[in-house]
Amino acid sequence: MGSTLIFAFMRTRDENKIEAIYREALQMVVNEGFEGLSMQKLAKAAGVSPATIYIYFKDKEDLLLQLHKRELDKYFAYILDGFDPEMDFASGLAVQWKRRAEYVIKHPNEGHFMENFAFTPLLQKSIRMRDKRFSEMMSRFVTKAIQNKELVVMPFEVYWSVAFAPLYNLVRYHKAGMNLSGEKFQLTDEMLMQTLSLVLKALKPGAGEPVPDISCIKHQ
C-alpha cells in the first residue's frame, strides 16, 4: 500500500488517478450515504478500472479509513495554521473558531464526510491510526488556560462541546439549506460572530449560572 520503494524499470504511478478516487469516493458518500458507495460505481466515476482501486487500497474499508485520515490531516493542518497553544485563551479560541468555520464553510462536503464518519463503526479503527500531536496541542492549550485562570476548571470534553459543537451544528444546517423543521436556512457571518460571542461568554471565568439538579446518569 503506502510502500515507496522505487525499482528500476518501474512504471510511474498516475497520482491523478488516486486523487480522482479519493475525490469521487467522498462525493459519493456525501451525496448517497455510505450505503451508496460501491467500488464499481466509484471506479466508473473516477475513470479507472475497479481493479485499479485495489492497487492503492487493500479493500473498501481501507479506502474509507485512508480517505478519513487524509481529510482529518488536511483539516487539522488548516486549523493549526496561525494557531499556537501558548496564545492567551480568548485569542487562541477565536483563531481556532475562525479557521474551523472557514474550512467547513469552504469545504462543506469534506466537513459533512468527517462528521458523518464519526457515527460509523469504522470510527474506532480510524482513531487508532490518528496522529496524536493535534489533540496534544489542543489539550495543552486548555490545560494552560485553566492554570492561568482564563477558563473555569472543566473537563476537556465539556470545553470542546461548548466551544465547537454549536459551530458544527450551524454549518450542518447551512449545508442542508434548512433547519430541523425544514425551513430554509442560510448561515451568515453575523450569526457566526454572534455564536462565537456567546461561546466566549459561556467559557469566560466568573460565576456560573445556578442550575437545578439533573441526575440523568446516577439514577438509572
Next chain:
Amino acid sequence: MGSTLIFAFMRTRDENKIEAIYREALQMVVNEGFEGLSMQKLAKAAGVSPATIYIYFKDKEDLLLQLHKRELDKYFAYILDGFDPEMDFASGLAVQWKRRAEYVIKHPNEGHFMENFAFTPLLQKSIRMRDKRFSEMMSRFVTKAIQNKELVVMPFEVYWSVAFAPLYNLVRYHKAGMNLSGEKFQLTDEMLMQTLSLVLKALKPGAGEPVPDISCIKHQ
C-alpha cells in the same frame, strides 16, 4: 401499509413482529452502519420472513423513514412531558435539557440513530413527513423569551445550536466510550450540570463578548 380497515374473517396482525422489525433494524444500523442493514439479515434477526417485512413497509427506504419518524415521535413526546412553552425561559430550558439528556442517556442507540440519520440523504424526505407541532412550540418558546427580554435577540438556529449541540456532543462521546482522541470517557451528572450552567450563562441577556471579525461566508 398503514391501513386500519378490518374485515370479517381477518387473521390478526402480530404486533410483536412489527416491533421486532423496528427494534432489530435500529440495532443493526447503530452496530453496523446504514450500509450494514440488509433486508435478509434484518428478517433473520427479527425472526420473520423477508417477505413479511414487505407487508408492513413498501421498501427499504420506507422502513427507514417510518423508523425515523417513529423514533422522533417517541423522543418529542418525551421531551414535551412537563414542558410548557409559556414557562419562563430559564425554567423551560432547564426542563428541556433534563428531558433530552435523560432520554438520550437512557436510550443511547435511539439517540445515535436519530443523529446518524440526520446525515443521510433520506433526511429531507423525513423532514417533509414531520409533525410541525413540536417545532412550532419550540419556536414559540424562543420568540416569547426574546420578547420578554429573557434572551438576547438571535435566530432560532443560533439558539438551538448553543443550547443543545454541546449536550448531544457529550452524549456522543459517552456512547462511544471515548473522546475524539481515543481516550476513555464517561459522562457524569456533574459534567451535564456544568455544561447546562455554561449554556445558561451564554444565553442570559447582558453584554456579549467582543469578537474579532470572522467573515467566512462573504469573502468566498
Next chain:
DNA sequence: AATATAAATGAACGTTCATTCATTTTAAAA
C-alpha cells in the same frame, strides 16, 4: 366444523456487490 380473508412464509428472481486474475500497457533505465 366450515369459511373467508389477510398474515405469513420459503424459495426464487434478476441485479449489484466486493474482489480477483490473466493480460496488456506504460515509461524510465540500459
Next chain:
DNA sequence: TTTTAAAATGAATGAACGTTCATTTATATT
C-alpha cells in the same frame, strides 16, 4: 531499441443484495 517491473485493465467470480410470488397458516365469524 530493448528490457523490465509495476501500473492498469476488462471480464469474470461467487456472494449478497432488494424484492416478488405462489403457497400455506391462522383466526374471528358463521
